[in-house]
Amino acid sequence: MKKLACALALGAAFVSTNALAWGNDGHRIVGSIADQLIKGSYAEKQVRALLLPGESLEKVASWMDCVKGTYCGPQTTEMTDYTAANPKHSEYHYTDVPFQLDEYHDHGVGTEEHDIVQSLRQAIWVLQGKDGAAVNPHKFTKRQALLLLTHLAGDVHQPLHVGSAFISKEGVFVVPLKQEQIDGVNIFNPQGGNNMLLDDDKINASGTALIPAAPPKEGEAAKPAGEAKPGPKTKPFHSYWDTTVVDYAMRRVSARTPEQFAQIAIAGKPAVAANTGDPASWPYQWANDALVVAKAAHADVTVGPAGKQTSRNGTVYTVWQLNVPDNYPVPSSAIAKEQLVKGGYHLASLLQAIWPEPAAK
Template identity: 55%
Template sequence: MKKLACVLALSSAFASFDALAWGYEGHRVVGSIAEKLIKGSNAEKQVAALLLPGETLESITNWADGAKGGVGYPAATPEQVVYTTANPKHEEYHYVNIPFQKQHYHDHEVGTSPHDIVKTLRQAIAVLQGKTGPDVNPHNFTKRQALLLVAHMTGDIHQPLHVGAAFLDKNSKFVVPKTQAEVDGVNIFESRGGNSLLLDDDKLSTLSKALIPGQDKPLPEGAKKWTTRPFHSYWDSTVVNYAMRRISTTTPAQFAEKVITDPDKFRNCEICPVLPVNTTTDPTFWPYEWANDSLAISKRAYDDVTPGQIAPQVNKRGETYYTFSLEMGQNYPVPSSAIAKTQLIKGGQNLAAVLKAIWPDA
């Protein structure tokens, strides 16, 4: 289900102030790392030529989320309105829902679509390479739109729940549907990228206080405290906050500076190696490799979590959907925040790598 639609559908269960959140800060971490890694290169010059005054590679990483509009987002700009009008399925460009138990992304299998994140990234990369035509660029992206999408979705594809999805049966067991038709909402349910898997927020706060240094961020003024936190939101934003706190940083720029200037200490403390996962020379195929890597990582994201009671919910449109309670292991914030740190760094490295491959130095 579309990410924004998920947020809206669940609005009766929790406040959606975290909707922007790899959340807002996570995307800026990816952009900040890439910005530093392309400094002085031809890629930096070519990126700058596509930016508006005041923009940076870091600042544009959330443009594609901002284009969605809705609860938790600022009003869309005229440029974003043009983009969304021409791309009515743009909300679906940010993810693919492959059963997390799978080993590889394959076209036309359960959870994939012609406009999923892998296909969208391939098209945007091709546009930046100067390729045109409806077979290569069916969405008719401009070069600037392509850069805005690559900057954002290279971050998205490294968030494991944007690739590896959970499907559950009516007994709250993780299952692997063989066809999309089996996901009927009666015998097999899609977790909507983890948005239908709900953590007890008070339990999570108590758990994290004992394991993660620093303090939780205060609620925005007027925001209501969550009673439940969707598992997707945990991976979008909560673990980013934990990852930053664990290396004593409070801003995306600080995080990027630390992992670049002292890589032996900060890049790879718990899960090795941290390297770009690009093995082919054609960067339009790299999104397949990135998706496969995140799919492998998603298996670790679903380790040590146990789905529980299924409960029907009714959204504002009167439609019934189902949520599942979710319990995580007592140490879960530690390995999950280590994974988040590594994936953020990979995202920044791979964003820099793809931009340099598109615009190599002479």
């Protein structure tokens, strides 16, 4: 009963409020696609053995965001134990490779020993049954490794979680060749696009004009596309890619829920390139693909005037106005759809590579 109560509490947490990275809907889409693709397989049996009653990949897909605070609901003991043992857990979600580059390299500019590629690789090793300080420095349990893998397989397909922009003092995108060049004087790090700001009214107007209205949920009347909401007049570029493009992608296929989006995507029989080689190398392949997509995400995007903002703790930092093409919601939402589908298919393929079907006796 205690185990079941924990599962119900987690389930309640995941349906509440928007988290971070792809947002709750985006991560649930990735998880739901994988749930459906591994159904009936040996991999599904292994996944279910690590999940609690009532859980699924879709339902636990936002767990790594929910541990960051209480916006998903009260923290469980499992969550607090994980965050206490992993003080840098919020940095597992991304890497900051200059988006103009073609490949992720260990120890390259913007990378860390605990970034998204390394964290994914460690989770894979743990699920493969490997252990020891060299392959599991964070001492992930198999359940934690599955939770991380489910979430980070989504994050790594969000282009801004891999390909990062860096801005020179002249206000243009540049490629730092060494980490020490990012000094906040000559080259700035706008934190994965969080400090690059879109005109919220303008981008919402474009979305309203170019993207179909959201279909009504059961029992609700249809809402106008781009319905105005109170809030700031600017939107971080990263936030746009975390959540707005997911909303647009769902609207474009008339999906009301992540599960419905997943069903529509699978029914379309998408052509998703297969990964090759050792599964522990797949995160590198995913990161390299994300760099290709990050170039498209930054295409025809230009840097506007710089300004200053003050954080809640009193730190003053630089922000930049960002200019995007008037039709930006169209290509960006198409990219989002493709990346969400890739994330789900790649997660399913990885789980089946970790737990292949047993040989017939």
